Amino acid sequence: MSLFYQKLRVAVYCGNLSVKITKRLIYTHKMSEKPTVPMTNGFESKTPFLIGVAGGTASGKSTVCQRIMEKLGQQHKEQTERRVVCISQDSFYRTLTTSERLRAERGQFNFDHPDAFDDKKLLAVLKDILDGKKVEVPEYDYITNSISNRSHTIYPADVVLIEGILVFYFKEVRELFHMKLFVDTDSDTRLARRVPRDIMERGRDLEQVLNQYMNFVKPAFEEFCLPTKKFADVIIPRGADNLVAIDLIVQHISEYLKQKPVDKSQLYPGLSTPIPSSPHRAGKSGRPH
Ligand SMILES: Nc1ncnc2c1ncn2[C@@H]1O[C@H](COP(=O)(O)OP(=O)(O)O)[C@@H](O)[C@H]1O
Numbered sequence: 064m065s066l067f068y069q070k071l072r073v074a075v076y077c078g079n080l081s082v083k084i085t086k087r088l089i090y091t092h093k094m095s096e097k098p099t100v101p102m103t104n105g106f107e108s109k110t111p112f113l114i115g116v117a118g119g120t121a122s123g124k125s126t127v128c129q130r131i132m133e134k135l136g137q138q139h140k141e142q143t144e145r146r147v148v149c150i151s152q153d154s155f156y157r158t159l160t161t162s163e164r165l166r167a168e169r170g171q172f173n174f175d176h177p178d179a180f181d182d183k184k185l186l187a188v189l190k191d192i193l194d195g196k197k198v199e200v201p202e203y204d205y206i207t208n209s210i211s212n213r214s215h216t217i218y219p220a221d222v223v224l225i226e227g228i229l230v231f232y233f234k235e236v237r238e239l240f241h242m243k244l245f246v247d248t249d250s251d252t253r254l255a256r257r258v259p260r261d262i263m264e265r266g267r268d269l270e271q272v273l274n275q276y277m278n279f280v281k282p283a284f285e286e287f288c289l290p291t292k293k294f295a296d297v298i299i300p301r302g303a304d305n306l307v308a309i310d311l312i313v314q315h316i317s318e319y320l321k322q323k324p325v326d327k328s329q330l331y332p333g334l335s336t337p338i339p340s341s342p343h344r345a346g347k348s349g350r351p352h
C-alpha cells in the first residue's frame with residue numbers, strides 16, 4: 064500500500080490544543096494519480112469536498128462553520144457565487160406523528176436520539192449534492208418542533224459543510240464525508256450556552272430546558288454522539304475559540320479551492336438575472352446555509 068493511502072495521524076500540540084489530522088485526507092482531492100475520493104464515497108473526484116462537523120449540542124458547530132465561511136470570504140457572497148456552503152442536520156429532523164408532536168410540546172420527545180432524524184433523506188440530499196445537483200433544504204423551526212415551510216436553495220459548490228449532533232452516527236452518511244471535524248467543548252460550557260440560547264431563541268423556559276437536558280440531551284450525547292468522536296479526522300477543542308485549529312482547516316480548504324478554479328457563472332448558464340441572496344443566518348435558528 065502506497066504512502067498516499069496510509070492513514071497517518073499527525074498530532075499538533077499547542078498548549079492544551081490537540082488537533083489530529085489524517086494525512087490521507089490532506090491529499091484527498093489533490094493532484095494525486097490515485098485520488099482517494101472514489102474509495103471514500105463512490106463518486107467522481109469533481110464532486111464537492113464534503114466536510115462533516117459533529118459535536119454535542121451548543122458545542123459551537125454552527126459558529127465554527129460561520130468562522131470558516133467568514134475566513135474564506137464566503138459569508139457575504141450571493142448564494143449562487145458561494146464556493147463554500149453550509150447545511151444543518153436539523154433540517155433533516157423527521158415529521159412527528161400526532162402523539163409524538165404532543166410529547167414534543169411537553170418536552171417529552173427525544174430530539175437527540177438517531178430515530179428523530181430522517182437519515183434516508185439526509186443521505187439522498189447529500190448524494191444529490193455530490194452529484195453536483197442544486198438542492199432545496201428546509202429550515203427547521205425549533206418553536207414548533209417541525210420543519211418549516213421555508214427552505215434554502217443550495218447551489219452546487221466546491222466545498223459543503225454539514226453540521227449536526229449526529230452527522231457521524233449514520234454509517235452511510237458518515238462514509239460520504241471527505242473530512243470529518245468534531246467540535247469538542249466541555250459539557251458545562253455547552254449547558255451554560257444552551258440554556259440562554261434555548262430560552263432566547265427557541266422559546267423555552269428554564270425548567271423545560273433543564274428537564275430536556277437531563278432526561279434526553281445528556282444521556283443521548285453520551286450514548287450516540289460522543290462515541291462518534293473516534294471517526295473524526297480533526298478534533299477541535301474549545302470550538303470557535305480555537306483559532307489555531309480553525310486557521311489550519313481554513314488553510315486546507317483554501318488550498319483545495321486554489322486547485323479547483325471555478326467560474327460559477329458556467330454552472331448556471333440559463334440564469335440571466337441574479338438570484339436574490341438569502342440571509343446569512345437562517346432566521347432565529349442561527350443555522351448556517
Ligand atoms: N466560543 C464561543 N464563545 C461564546 N459563545 C459561543 C461560542 N461558540 C458558540 N457560542 C454561543 O453558544 C451558542 C451555541 O453555539 P452554536 O454554534 O449554535 O452551537 P451548535 O451549533 O453546536 O449547537 C450560541 O448562542 C453561540 O452564540
Ligand SMILES: O=c1ccn([C@@H]2O[C@H](COP(=O)(O)O)[C@@H](O)[C@H]2O)c(=O)[nH]1
Nearest residue numbers: 119120121174175205208209227228280
Ligand atoms: O425541535 C427540536 C429539535 C431539536 N432540539 C435540540 O436541538 C439540539 C440540536 O441542535 P444544536 O444546535 O446542535 O444544539 C438537540 O440537542 C435537540 O435537543 C430541540 O430542542 N427541539
